[in-house]
Amino acid sequence: MQMFSKRKTTTGKWLAYLGLWIFAAGFAFSEIIGIEGTPDLLASASIPLIVIGILMLIISNFFKEERSDV
Numbered sequence: 011m012q013m014f015s016k017r018k019t020t021t022g023k024w025l026a027y028l029g030l031w032i033f034a035a036g037f038a039f040s041e042i043i044g045i046e047g048t049p050d051l052l053a054s055a056s057i058p059l060i061v062i063g064i065l066m067l068i069i070s071n072f073f074k075e076e077r078s079d080v
Contacts (some may be wrong), residue, residue: 019075033067034063036056036058036063040056
């Protein structure tokens with residue numbers, strides 16, 4: 011997972027990891043995959059979870075470490 015740890019602050023790394031897991035959970039419970047027997051509550055919450063996960067990944071890009079030119 012080199013892409014999440016390169017030049018990001020600790021907050022940016024946490025946002026990226028959590029955003030990835032929230033996106034994955036939303037995608038897993040969505041009807042795109044077609045898992046049978048998913049409760050209606052999880053199926054209806056899948057789209058907001060996907061959106062929140064993507065937003066967290068985008069926001070994590072704004073937490074970058076400053077480079078020192080030494």
